[in-house]
Every structure is written in structure tokens, then in C-alpha cells.
Amino acid sequence: MLLESSIWSFIGEKFADFLTYTGFANVAWANVIMILVGAFFIWLAIKKDFEPLLLIPIGLGIILGNIPFKAAGLEIGLYEDNAVLNIFYQGVKQGWYPPLVFLGIGAMTDFSALIANPKLMLIGAAAQFGIFGAYIIALAMGFEPNQAAGIAIIGGADGPTAIFLSSKLAPNLMGAIAVCAYSYMALVPVIQPFIMRALTTKKEKQIKMATSREVSQTEKILFPIVGLLITTFIVPSGLPLLGMLFFGNLLKESTKTTRLAKTAGSALNDIVVMLLGLTVGCSTQASEFLTLDTILIFVLGACAFMIATASGVLFVKFMNIFLPEGKKINPLIGNAGVSAVPMAARISNQEGLRANPHNFLLLHAMGPNVAGVIGSAVAAGVLLGFLS
Amino acid sequence: MYFTFFEFFRNLFFRINNQISRMDEMKMKQLAFAAIVLHSSFFILHQKMKKVLLFAFALLSGISMMAQGAHDFKINEVYVLNPADSSASAQYRDEFGEASSWIEIQNMSYSTHDIRGCFLTSDRSVLDKNMSAPDRIAKMSLVPAGDARTSVTAKQRITFFADGNVNRGTLHTNFKLVPGEDIFIALYDGNGVDLLDSITIPASLPAGNGYARNEDGSWSVETAEALTPNAPNKQVEHNKIAEWKSKDPHGIAMAILSMGIVFSCLILLFVFFYIFGWVLNRIAKLNRVKAIRKIHESAQKVVVMAKEGTETRGIEMDNYVAAITLALHEYMGNMHDVESGVLTIQHHQTEWESKEHTLRHVPEIHH
Numbered sequence: 001m002l003l004e005s006s007i008w009s010f011i012g013e014k015f016a017d018f019l020t021y022t023g024f025a026n027v028a029w030a031n032v033i034m035i036l037v038g039a040f041f042i043w044l045a046i047k048k049d050f051e052p053l054l055l056i057p058i059g060l061g062i063i064l065g066n067i068p069f070k071a072a073g074l075e076i077g078l079y080e081d082n083a084v085l086n087i088f089y090q091g092v093k094q095g096w097y098p099p100l101v102f103l104g105i106g107a108m109t110d111f112s113a114l115i116a117n118p119k120l121m122l123i124g125a126a127a128q129f130g131i132f133g134a135y136i137i138a139l140a141m142g143f144e145p146n147q148a149a150g151i152a153i154i155g156g157a158d159g160p161t162a163i164f165l166s167s168k169l170a171p172n173l174m175g176a177i178a179v180c181a182y183s184y185m186a187l188v189p190v191i192q193p194f195i196m197r198a199l200t201t202k203k204e205k206q207i208k209m210a211t212s213r214e215v216s217q218t219e220k221i222l223f224p225i226v227g228l229l230i231t232t233f234i235v236p237s238g239l240p241l242l243g244m245l246f247f248g249n250l251l252k253e254s255t256k257t258t259r260l261a262k263t264a265g266s267a268l269n270d271i272v273v274m275l276l277g278l279t280v281g282c283s284t285q286a287s288e289f290l291t292l293d294t295i296l297i298f299v300l301g302a303c304a305f306m307i308a309t310a311s312g313v314l315f316v317k318f319m320n321i322f323l324p325e326g327k328k329i330n331p332l333i334g335n336a337g338v339s340a341v342p343m344a345a346r347i348s349n350q351e352g353l354r355a356n357p358h359n360f361l362l363l364h365a366m367g368p369n370v371a372g373v374i375g376s377a378v379a380a381g382v383l384l385g386f387l388s
Numbered sequence: 389m390y391f392t393f394f395e396f397f398r399n400l401f402f403r404i405n406n407q408i409s410r411m412d413e414m415k416m417k418q419l420a421f422a423a424i425v426l427h428s429s430f431f432i433l434h435q436k437m438k439k440v441l442l443f444a445f446a447l448l449s450g451i452s453m454m455a456q457g458a459h460d461f462k463i464n465e466v467y468v469l470n471p472a473d474s475s476a477s478a479q480y481r482d483e484f485g486e487a488s489s490w491i492e493i494q495n496m497s498y499s500t501h502d503i504r505g506c507f508l509t510s511d512r513s514v515l516d517k518n519m520s521a522p523d524r525i526a527k528m529s530l531v532p533a534g535d536a537r538t539s540v541t542a543k544q545r546i547t548f549f550a551d552g553n554v555n556r557g558t559l560h561t562n563f564k565l566v567p568g569e570d571i572f573i574a575l576y577d578g579n580g581v582d583l584l585d586s587i588t589i590p591a592s593l594p595a596g597n598g599y600a601r602n603e604d605g606s607w608s609v610e611t612a613e614a615l616t617p618n619a620p621n622k623q624v625e626h627n628k629i630a631e632w633k634s635k636d637p638h639g640i641a642m643a644i645l646s647m648g649i650v651f652s653c654l655i656l657l658f659v660f661f662y663i664f665g666w667v668l669n670r671i672a673k674l675n676r677v678k679a680i681r682k683i684h685e686s687a688q689k690v691v692v693m694a695k696e697g698t699e700t701r702g703i704e705m706d707n708y709v710a711a712i713t714l715a716l717h718e719y720m721g722n723m724h725d726v727e728s729g730v731l732t733i734q735h736h737q738t739e740w741e742s743k744e745h746t747l748r749h750v751p752e753i754h755h
Contacts, residue, residue: 118661125647127653132643139639148639164720216668230656235649273654371654378653382646387628 019196026068030286038062039282042381044186051343054159057274058182061281075139078282089279095167097276098160099244104269104279105160105373106224107261109341113367115219116212119319120329120364124371126315127337128379130155130308134300141296146170149383151297154181154302156376157188157267157338164241165380168388175283176294182280188343189350191302192335195309195349200331204317205355207330209364215220217255230379238381245377301306305338312337312368319388336365339372458506458577460497462585462601464545466490467615470595480547480617482560488551489565491573492617494601495540503546504538505578506531510550510563512572515583525580529554529561547617567595646724686715 019025041059045052050094064085065078078085091097114120134155138148150170153162154177162181166174184191224246231242251261283289313334320328332351336344393751467479469489479487491508496502508527514524531548533536535558550554552564566570574586589599598615599607600622614622636642649682690711697708 115661115665118658118665121654121658122651125651126649129643129647132639132646136639139637143635144629145639145642146629212670213665219668220663222664223661224662227657230660231653234653234656239428374657375650375654378650379646382649383642386642386646388631 006023014141021070021072023068026070028068028286030290031066031068032283034066034230034289035063035285038066041183049147050189051182053273054182054188055186057180057277058281061278062179062284063281064278065282065285076280078285079288080122085279085282088144088275089283091272092163092178092274092279092283093171095164095240097272098164099240100272101160101276102241102270102377103244103248103264104266105341106245107251107252107265108269109249109252109284109370109373110366111223111370112215112220112250113212113363114370115215115223116239117364117367120367121371121374122319122333123312123315123329123337123343123368124339124373124375125337127308127312127334127368128156128220128374128375129311130157130306130338131202131313131376131379131383133307134304136299137303146387147173149387150174150177151300152304153376153380153383154297154301155308155338156372156379157181157185157305157308157340157344158373158376159185160276161241161339162374163276163378165384166385173252173297174295175280175285175289176291176297177301178280179284179289180294180297182277183298184301184305185340188305188338188340189347191305192309192344192347193351195306196313196332196335197354199310199313199317202355204320205332205352206359208356208359209328209330209333209361210326211247212363216255220253221250224253227374231374231381235378235381235385237385238377241377241380242374245373283369308338309335330359330361333368334364336367336369337372337375339369339376341369341373342366344372389707397409433452457497457501458582460495460501461493461506461540461575462496462573463491463573463587464494465492465598465600465610465615465617465621466565466571466573466587466589467594467598467612467617468565468571468589468593469565469619479612480615482551483557486551488549490547490549490563490617491561492545492547493540493575494545495543498542500539500541502539503531504533504535506584507576507578507580508548508550508561508563509574510565510572510578514574514576521580524576528576528580529563532558545618565589567593661690683719686718690715 038059038061041055041062044050045055045059055261069076071077073080075081075083076085078089080086086367091100098228132155133152133153135148138151139145146169150162150166150173153165156162159178159182163174163178166177170177197215208313225248228242228246232239248261248264251257251264313331315337316329316331316334320331323329330348332355333345333348336348338344345362345365349360349362352359352361429716433751461699469479469487474602480490481487490669493502493503497710507530509528511527513519514527532581536547537558546559548559550563550565552562554560554562565573569591571589571591572586573589573742575584576582577584587599593599596612598610598612600610600615602608602621694708735752
């Protein structure tokens with residue numbers, strides 16, 4: 001009898017102990033808010049079709065990262081040593097997921113539009129002013145130069161670059177920066193059009209651009225090699241991103257490594273994007289994420305995107321002053337200077353068709369769009385070189 | 389003669405043996421890479437070329453193997469124990485709690501290197517270039533393998549006790565530093581021949597003081613309190629972020645500089661592909677002009693032949709036909725890239741398309 005009662009009390013004690021481990025016992029309001037944010041991201045991805053490949057892993061990651069648990073050394077949380085999620089997170093923390101994503105981007109990107117009309121590269125450079133404009137504002141808000149640089153890179157509209165740079169310069173803000181960068185990339189269709197419309201006249205929107213010339217295979221093969229040499233000789237600190245981008249592109253364009261290019265652009269890229277999205281989402285644990293800094297980062301990110309879009313459009317208008325009639329560029333492709341590929345180019349096309357149903361700008365906009373990828377990677381390299 | 393050959397092979401053996409003994413992970417990777425490249429070359433190159441490349445590559449990998457890693461080690465700080473020094477008790481002590489002279493060596497690079505297999509010496513006679521490797525090594529103190537402490541991470545340091553007692557462990561040398569006279573200290577690579585770094589401490593060094601490398605590479609005398617074994621020497625820490633913050637508080641300089649660099653990169657790419665595209669375009673145009681000229685010449689030949697034929701009536705009709713056919717063939721061949729823009733596939737009604745054939749025949753009913 002005595003034995004039986006001790007067993008029951010033992011079971012009761014252990015059950016009570018078990019209850020202390022459950023999420024219900026450890027939940028905080030902040031966790032609930034973050035879980036709702038995660039659910040909102042998933043809703044945006046599924047219902048509104050906003051970058052589902054990114055927002056679904058991030059959204060679920062946010063939920064996963066905010067499941068409350070007792071800090072009892074169970075090695076389950078993202079920030080706990082030896083936890084599986086922590087192992088996955090090393091790719092973000094050590095910065096080796098972004099170069100792998102760049103490998104995939106390189107293997108999927110066709111630089112023909114840029115090679116056919118190389119002056120479009122300058123638009124990709126001009127749009128990077130979004131980064132440095134945001135850097136100036138971030139400094140004015142009181143951020144340290146390294147934090148300001150990590151936040152400002154959101155203006156490049158390039159998630160992997162933002163993660164790469166912030167993991168090096170401002171690791172404590174990386175979660176917020178990554179979520180912010182990907183969120184705004186998904187919101188390109190919302191942010192960019194009104195700026196483009198406001199900065200262009202009806203006549204400018206009507207500009208029809210001449211059809212691009214054919215690009216030879218030799219040029220396509222030379223592009224990644226020359227691009228790599230020029231950019232990395234000037235900015236060696238951008239080597240991990242630029243090296244992988246051009247490597248991926250050479251795999252594609254060499255025509256001899258189709259299998260490798262296919263893997264880099266599909267299976268490998270998908271695996272990395274899944275792990276990257278999930279762990280970035282997980283890193284937004286309420287205690288780390290729900291801070292004033294996060295709100296400021298989102299404000300700065302929006303500023304960076306708007307400045308980048310405006311500077312791209314305005315730079316095209318500036319270029320048109322010097323270009324002869326018939327060779328003028330439609331300023332509606334200026335927004336594509338940010339590296340949200342191909343979303344930004346699609347917005348250019350959409351706005352072009354809105355002004356003139358027969359004016360297809362997609363191919364022309366792909367030029368500055370892929371130049372933006374190179375430009376943002378170079379800008380990240382420059383900031384890393386100056387501040388690390 | 390025999391002696392020279394013997395010496396040569398003895399030296400070579402010692403060098404190889406030492407290199408292998410101190411081969412670290414990086415070198416293993418290097419050898420693996422060399423093996424992969426050589427293996428690939430078997431499939432690529434002609435038999436004779438293969439041998440040449442094999443030899444050249446082996447030579448090159450050997451050269452780079454000698455240079456890798458070890459050259460990043462520099463003597464960074466030295467303390468010479470003076471037995472008369474009353475403050476000796478306060479100095480850096482070894483594992484046995486005893487104070488002795490010490491030599492701090494720093495890995496100046498941003499990657500991990502292992503110092504095992506290198507040699508430390510205070511014997512100036514090893515500077516004699518004619519001395520054989522085994523003789524040199526006999527005068528040096530080896531950093532033994534098998535101790536994880538010899539692996540020095542980026543920008544970090546390792547300190548050896550110059551107490552003349554190697555039995556006390558990896559971090560002890562077989563020589564002592566004698567105060568009151570010029571002290572020569574040298575660090576040699578694993579082959580015992582390549583000098584990595586050396587320093588001569590003047591005899592005038594006050595008792596109880598040390599000698600430390602400055603940021604600019606010069607050396608200065610430091611008091612015992614200012615010595616920093618296994619830590620950075622006292623110098624101004626160069627902080628990039630603080631510098632940017634103080635000199636560019638508004639970010640204008642950063643914006644101008646960075647935008648300039650981004651533009652430079654993309655302008656260079658633009659210039660290259662603009663010129664390259666222009667050259668390709670010119671070449672294509674020249675080829676077209678050449679093709680047209682060739683056609684023109686062929687046509688002229690045909691005209692001349694036809695003219696001659698009508699004038700002399702000596703050429704048979706077959707020759708005319710052959711010449712015209714040849715000219716037409718060349719014309720059609722060269723003009724392949726110039727499309728007429730007219731679709732030449734014309735629809736012809738055939739039996740296969742006849743609707744009648746696709747219909748099922750209704751069986752006739754016989755009454």
C-alpha cells in the first residue's frame with residue numbers, strides 16, 4: 001500500500017514536472033505575437049503569392065523559433081549549442097549559405113540582356129545608392145557604422161547578400177535584417193510602382209526601346225570570367241558572393257557542364273533556400289526580435305528600397321539627356337536596378353504595359369536587374385572591406 | 389666528389405623527412421589537390437607532355453610546400469631572465485611554476501598554422517650558408533609534434549621557455565638565453581635551412597626588461613610590467629569602425645567612396661563588353677562584305693565566261709550550265725544567314741490528307 005502511494009506520488013510529481021516543460025507553461029505574449037507574424041507570412045505566400053519560396057520557410061521558421069520551451073539544456077533551440085537547428089543555423093551564422101544561393105542564382109541567370117546592351121549596367125550601379133542613402137539615415141538614427149551598413153544592405157534587395165554582410169558586421173541584428181530584406185523583396189510590387197509613376201512623365205513611359213542584338217556564345221562565356229576578374233580585383237572582399245555567382249553562370253554558359261548547372265540552379269539551390277529560410281525565420285525568437293531596433297530596421301529597410309527605386313529611375317532620366325533619339329531608355333526599367341530578380345523586372349514590364357499595352361519592357365529590364373545582383377554584391381564587398 | 393653527392397642526398401633526405409613530419413592539414417589538402425590535378429592530366433595530355441607537366445607540377449608543389457604557413461610565424465616578444473633580477477618571481481612562469489627566459493612567436497596570418505617541426509636557436513653559427521642541414525639541426529631546438537598547443541590560430545601567439553630543458557615539455561627549448569651579451573634568436577623552417585625570422589637583443593638590455601616588436605616592425609625595450617606573453621603587445625589597437633565613426637559621422641564619405649567603387653566596377657564591365665560587342669559586330673560585318681565580294685567576283689567570272697562563249701561559240705552548253713550552277717551554289721551557300729522573310733513551305737494537297745481516306749467505309753448491304 002505504501003509502495004503504491006509512493007508510485008502515484010512519483011507519477012504525479014513527474015507529470016507536474018512534465019507540465020513545466022510544455023509550451024503552455026512557458027508561453028509569453030511575445031511568442032504569440034511572433035507566431036501570428038509567422039502565420040501572416042504563410043498567408044501572404046499562399047494567398048497573395050508573395051515570394052512563396054521564401055516566405056513559407058521563413059513563416060514556418062518564425063513559428064518554429066517561437067515555440068516556447070523550458071530552458072533546461074535540452075539542446076533543441078536555435079541558439080543552443082549542439083541543437084540540430086543550431087547546426088543548420090551555422091550556414092547563416094558563418095555566412096556559407098549566401099554564397100551557395102549565389103551559385104544557384106548564377107546558374108539560373110541569363111546575362112544576355114546585359115551583354116547586348118552594356119550601358120544598362122550603370123543602372124544597376126545607380127540603384128545601389130539605396131544602400132548608401134539608408135546608411136546615412138541609419139547613422140543619423142544613432143546606429144554604429146557596422147550596424148548601419150548591415151541594415152543599409154537591405155536596399156540592395158538581395159536576401160543572401162543582406163545575410164552575408166549582416167552576419168559579418170552586425171550578427172546581433174542579422175535575424176531582423178534577413179526577415180526585413182526578404183519581406184520587402186516580397187513587397188516589391190507594393191513599394192515600387194507608385195515611385196516609378198511619380199517620377200516619370202507620360203511621354204517617358206511611352207518610350208519604346210530598340211530590340212536587343214543577338215549575343216554570341218563567346219560573349220556569354222566571357223562574361224562570367226571577365227566579370228569575376230574585374231569585380232574581384234577591385235573588391236576582393238566580395239569574393240565569396242561574386243566568385244560563386246560567376247562560377248554558377250560559367251557552369252551554365254560553358255554548355256559543357258549542363259548537369260552541374262542544373263543541380264546548382266535547382267536541387268542544391270532549393271535545399272539551401274529551404275534551410276536558409278527556415279533558420280532565418282527561427283532566429284527571430286521573440287526575446288531577440290521584438291525590440292525597438294527591429295522596428296527601426298523595418299523603417300530603414302523601407303527607406304532603402306524607396307531610395308534605390310528612385311535613384312534607378314532618376315539615373316535613367318539622367319542618361320537620357322545624353323542619349324540620342326531612338327536610343328533612349330524607358331525610365332520604367334530604372335527600378336529594376338535593385339537585385340530582386342525577376343520581380344523588379346516584372347514590375348517594369350507591368351508598368352510599361354500599363355502606359356502602353358504594346359510596350360514590353362521585360363527583356364530590357366532584365367539587364368539592370370542582373371546588374372543589380374552584381375552591384376549589390378560589390379557594394380556588400382566594399383562595406384565589408386571598409387568596416388570588418 | 390663522392391662527398392659532395394653524399395652531402396647532397398643527406399641534406400635532401402633531412403629536408404624531406406622534416407617536411408613530412410610537420411605536414412599540416414593545409415599541406416595534406418595541397419597534396420590531395422596536386423594528386424587530383426595530376427590524375428586529371430593523365431586523361432588530358434599526350435604521353436610526352438604528361439611527363440613534362442608531371443615533373444613541373446611536382447616541382448611547383450614542392451616549392452609552394454616549403455613556403456606555406458611557416459613564413460607567417462614571427463618572433464614577437466622576448467624576455468631574458470636575469471638571475472640577479474629581484475622581480476623574477478613576478479614573471480611569466482612555466483607549467484612547473486618556474487620563471488625563465490621566454491620567446492613569444494606570433495602567427496601573423498589570418499589562418500591557423502602549426503609551428504611543429506620548426507626550429508628555434510640562439511646559435512649564430514647556423515647563419516653559415518655552407519653548413520649542412522643535419523649540422524644546422526644539431527645546433528637547434530625542435531618544436532616537437534604531438535601537442536595541440538603548437539597549432540596557432542589566426543593572429544595568435546605561442547610562448548616557448550628558453551630554459552635549456554626540453555624534458556619539461558613541448559614549450560621548452562634546449563638552449564638558454566644568457567643575459568649581459570648580445571643574444572641572437574632565430575626561427576627556422578622545418579628543413580633547418582630557411583630562416584623565418586631572427587632578432588639580436590643588445591647586451592645593453594636592462595635586467596628584468598624585455599624586447600617587443602612594435603606595430604611598424606621595429607623593436608623596443610619594455611619593462612617587465614609592459615610585457616605581454618601570449619597576448620598582443622602594447623600598441624594602439626586599430627579599430628576601423630571607430631575611425632569611420634569619428635571621421636565620417638554622417639556617412640557622406642562612405643557613400644561617395646562606395647558608390648564610386650561600385651560604379652567603377654560596372655563601368656569597367658560596360659566598357660569591356662561595349663568594345664567587345666563592337667569588335668564582334670565589325671567582324672560580322674567584314675565577313676558579310678567578304679561574302680558579297682566573293683559572290684560578286686563569281687558573278688563577274690560567269691559574265692566573262694558567258695561573253696567569251698557567245699563571242700567564240702567554242703564552249704559547250706554544259707560548261708555554261710556548270711558555271712551558272714556553281715555561281716548559284718556559292719550564292720545560296722553564302723547567303724544562308726540572310727533570310728528572305730518569305731515562308732517557302734507551301735501546302736500541297738496529297739492523298740494522305742484526303743478526307744475520304746479517314747472516313748469509315750459503310751459496308752454495302754446486299755439483298
